[in-house]
């Protein structure tokens with residue numbers, strides 16, 4: 541199995557808190573992006589003290605309370621399934637801060653991390669304020685919820701978006717990459733994809749490949765999987781009948797999302 545593909549591994553870390561996915565600098569080749577997916581039972585709590593990292597806490601499903609021990613945000617979350625396709629609430633917490641998440645209902649929470657040295661204010665990112673973007677034409681249409689885009693100055697290095705791709709469509713397509721620190725033409729951003737499918741038994745194909753094909757992995761990705769994108773183009777194809785969801789975490793030396801399309805497939809956008 542590709543080293544870029546992480547299957548879910550459920551492990552109870554404290555009472556009522558199950559760690560499902562954990563991508564760290566220690567267990568991956570990433571240097572900027574880290575990611576956790578936790579499932580929290582009603583009344584259970586997950587707390588963490590951040591070092592020189594910032595974190596975007598995304599209430600994927602269910603209701604949660606979040607505090608940084610100065611401010612408390614209650615009943616965050618807008619959906620029981622990501623496939624309700626409505627934006628959800630998130631909380632940005634900066635470096636050297638502590639936070640605690642308490643599940644009000646059974647909750648699935650994404651924790652998105654990246655480097656941060658200059659402590660910024662904790663911020664509630666309300667579902668109602670999330671920008672929704674319809675991208676693509678023909679069979680590469682997708683809908684993007686911009687949770688923490690580079691246009692939002694709330695974070696130091698972190699970028700977070702969620703993407704819906706319908707039956708028979710492609711996203712992150714035409715294939716693009718952002719693996720060179722070469723602004724204004726391209727930014728260097730590592731990336732993770734947390735995937736879910738509807739119906740749940742579905743799968744998508746995701747390819748991660750470089751121009752010289754020194755990296756060229758094509759993966760069958762299922763619900764709950766994480767794909768790690770250290771470099772290269774990273775398109776996703778969705779089979780007929782299924783809807784794809786993924787949450788992207790991106791970070792690098794400069795907090796700008798400037799991608800570069802594979803020249804072989806640039807013609808796709810010119811139809």
Ligand SMILES: O=C[C@H](O)[C@@H](O)[C@H](O)CC(=O)O
Nearest residue numbers: 675682701703711712713788
């Ligand atoms: O680089 C960003 C990620 O690949 C996705 O967020 C992608 O941009 C989504 C899309 O445009 O299809």
